[in-house]
Amino acid sequence: MKYRFGDKLRQVRRRAGMTMKEVAARAGVSESLISQIERDRISPAIDTLLTLAEILHVDMDYLFGDLRREQTLHVVHRQERRKLIQHGVTLELLSRMPDMEDHEHGIEAYYMAVAPGCESGSDVYGHRGRELGTIISGCGELHIGRQVLKLKAGDTISFASDTPHKFRNCGDKALEAFWVITPPKLWQ
Numbered sequence: 443m444k445y446r447f448g449d450k451l452r453q454v455r456r457r458a459g460m461t462m463k464e465v466a467a468r469a470g471v472s473e474s475l476i477s478q479i480e481r482d483r484i485s486p487a488i489d490t491l492l493t494l495a496e497i498l499h500v501d502m503d504y505l506f507g508d509l510r511r512e513q514t515l516h517v518v519h520r521q522e523r524r525k526l527i528q529h530g531v532t533l534e535l536l537s538r539m540p541d542m543e544d545h546e547h548g549i550e551a552y553y554m555a556v557a558p559g560c561e562s563g564s565d566v567y568g569h570r571g572r573e574l575g576t577i578i579s580g581c582g583e584l585h586i587g588r589q590v591l592k593l594k595a596g597d598t599i600s601f602a603s604d605t606p607h608k609f610r611n612c613g614d615k616a617l618e619a620f621w622v623i624t625p626p627k628l629w630q
Contacts, residue, residue, distance in 0.1 A: 447491065447505055448482040454498045455480075469493045523553075526628065530560030538626055550626035554619045556582065556611040563608030573623050574600040575609075580617030583610045 455465055462480070466473040471490060478484045479494070486494065495502060516537050524535040532555040539549050554575075556562060565585055581594040586607040593599060601607070603623070611617040 445485060445509060446482045447486070448480040450505060451494060451498065451500070452480040454500050458498060460498075465494065465497055468497050530557035531555070531562045533562075533628065535628075536620075548625045549622055550624070550628060551620070551622045552628070554617075554621050556580075556609065556617040556619075558611050558614050558616070561608050561610035563606075565606050565608050568604045568606045569627055571603050571623060571625050571627065572600065573603045573607075573621065574598065575619050575621040578618040578620060580611060580615055581613040582617045582619075583612050584608075585610065 455462070462476040463473050466476045469476070469490065470493075475484075475486075475490075476494075479486050479490075491505070492502075494500075495505060516539055518535060518537055526533045526535075534553040536551040536553055537549070538551075554562065563585075576598040577593050577595050579595050581592065584591045584593060584599060584607065586601055587605045591599065592612075609619075
């Protein structure tokens with residue numbers, strides 16, 4: 443892709459009331475070079491471009507703003523959430539970004555509701571990656587390896603998920619949590 447700065451530089455130069463000859467003299471380059479840059483015949487060296495931007499009092503964001511790529515956005519509307527319900531545990535997919543160039547940096551986020559006495563996970567095996575969870579309401583226990591951690595509304599936990607782990611609702615009402623896993627695991 444060829445980057446074009448000529449038109450922007452010409453517009454700024456004209457608004458500043460400067461001639462190509464004046465800009466060239468201050469930049470230490472030929473008037474012919476300024477003309478070729480403004481007509482997009484050549485692409486200036488970075489030091490020349492920086493010098494021109496300084497002379498014309500142009501912010502680099504102005505010059506490069508058109509070149510920014512649009513971000514890929516992932517929106518999951520409430521009525522479109524995928525649900526998985528098993529053994530008293532409801533998972534609703536909030537967002538999944540598996541299409542990162544490096545799969546290791548993909549994420550999966552979901553809302554989790556665990557009925558009283560029910561649990562999610564395994565005390566026999568783990569999986570590669572990391573997890574982060576925030577308890578929205580209720581209380582629970584995270585069993586990770588030989589540790590048991592009590593968690594309540596407002597608590598957040600993060601851990602390497604290669605150690606066997608399970609999450610259990612130890613209260614008398616539904617436990618609600620927001621959970622993030624990387625790399626994505628449940629909805630592959």
